[in-house]
Amino acid sequence: MTSIVRVGLIGCGNIGARAHAPAYAHIPSAQLVAVCDVNTTRAHAVARATGATPYFDYHEVLARDDIDAVDICLPTYLHAAVSVEALRQGKHVLCEKPMAVTLEEADAMITAAREANRVLMIGHVRRFDPRYTTVKHALVQGEIGHLVHVRRAERQHLPFPGDAWYWHPHAGGGIFLDIGVHVTDLFHWYFATEPETIFALGRQIRPEAQAARSFDHAVLLITFPDGRIAQAEISWAYPPHFGRSQYALLELIGTQGRLVYSDRDAAPMLVYDSNDGLDLPTYFRFMSALEEAFVAEIAHFIAVVRGEAELLITPEDARTALALAIAAETSAREQRPVSWQEVAP
């Protein structure tokens, strides 16, 4: 396909409206033609901002023959059903992470993509984030030798109310799925091999998590062959004004050296606010990913649809990230190490 890829955006919430919709203006080979949300206000707002046509029922978007691809920014529990439906209608699919809530759903998505011979890409945006691609490049160049240890933290105060789908184990999957897949995919990407065992502890700290009976704080220890270690803390239970500049931490140890990144390093500016105290930086719009990363991610998807590139993150990679996150939650619930074999395809 060499013509312009015509895209329908399904889900105009946080990430759909703020990160995905504006990205299309930077991608000449794509055109956002339809935007959809059951919340009509949101659909109208994004339609106004982008010039696309608003829809309130995604079936109408899928029914449009002139739409080549859909960009799914729905709550996690809808990812699988809508992706499979879209693939069966012949659409290429870019779907936000986590891929799905269960591995059965993930496998159904992979099968649907194969049968329809369409592109399925899961939006693991860290793989397109200049911070993390720079680190990956340094690893591939052997700058710190052979990677043996990764410590990662992604932590924040989740700002959503207790009835938000994020908190619910079967809707958003709690911290293990929602943030867990970001760290497990990073580990898999950096070690570039299959893991061996997963161990985790989970906590229900905030009242919202306790009410939903899902975890909002966890530590993970994932081992890769030769005893290589990946360790993470993921949390929504940090205090409300916990600085966004503290969100991400990444420390790598290699046989020839160490590599350390934290969001503090990305912010040569301090802001002292009379209400919020001290924070840095104010020029990342989002907490965890750069705007440029979403543009790069979507542009890559478009390039793959046009046959100009190979998927940098396959659906199988996304399934691995999900399987590891699910295994971590199992480990926490059952208080035991989980072997990769238990969740491997």
Added chain:
Amino acid sequence: MKDTVGLAVISYAHLHAPRYTAAIVEHPHARLVAIVGYGENAEVARAEAQRYGVPYCTTLDDLATLSGVDAVYLASEPKDHRHLVAWASEQGWHVLCDKPIATTLTDAAAIVHIAQQAGIKLMVPFNPRYQLPVQRIKSELESGEAGELIAVNALKYGKLPVWAQSPQRAEWFLDPARSGGGGFLDIGIHALDALRWLSNSDPARIYARVGTYIHTGQVAEDLGTLVVEFANGVIGTLSAGWVNPQGFPGWLDIGFEVLTTRRAYHVYSPYHSLSIYTQDRAERRAWWRRDVYGLVDEFVSAIQEDRDPAITGEDGLIALAMAFAAYESSRTGQVVEFKEWLQRQLKPLSSSTRTGETPP
């Protein structure tokens, strides 16, 4: 109350010795009586004795003839601790015994027992307890102003001891028969104690991976990562080892990340430091090791006030056991149920091993 506590330093094997000797000399209620050149680095011990103008002893017997000794600081190889604690307790002297308390749990238990029987004070110096930021966190947890503790992540990365720019030789650190283990034990043990101290609880379950990743064939282990769940539910993690490359500015990289229901604390530099850059070198240097003065002061005060020191031999034993439980978990791939496991480790201790003699 004793106005002045007489202290002798036994051995300069450990790289810590010069720093502790300096703190003893500067302490207003301590008096450095003598230095014994026991084992490695005797020539450094001799030079230090000369520098401080105190007698230098080549043997323990020489030291026993001196008057005015109330206590000793042991900076020997850990494998000699049991023997030395037994000997000191026979003199009726209190012991500040550098970490790890011993190279085996059997020896550690014997040391605790010997000190108890002799009625001497036994203290193990774990630095984080006297690092100002960590002390602040502890006090805010105790006062309740920080709310409830959820989790503590600790980091302790250092360099291979033999890289130290020091007149002291450090090869013995690399031999587990003499030191007890490798890098995870050597520098991680401070943080293991800190996790337990901050959590105010004992370990319930430990899961870990420990191994030799960088200095292959040279060390017992150079890196380990542990997850511990304390009996009260607090989560602890530690990543520690000899992983800093030669180019790391300075020696240690220490971190504590503490999350409570009200606060998050990040301590990435527990010392008062400064940076020096030259044409070929970048160095971050601590200019005040307040922790060492605090530890020496606590030991001296406990003797003066005739009370238990803040860090006991038991604390030293449990920290060692946590490190060994990490080895066990790493070897088996299983979670170690700490209390039961420790009981099993200590059970075979027959009364015959509860003396100063190292069993054959």
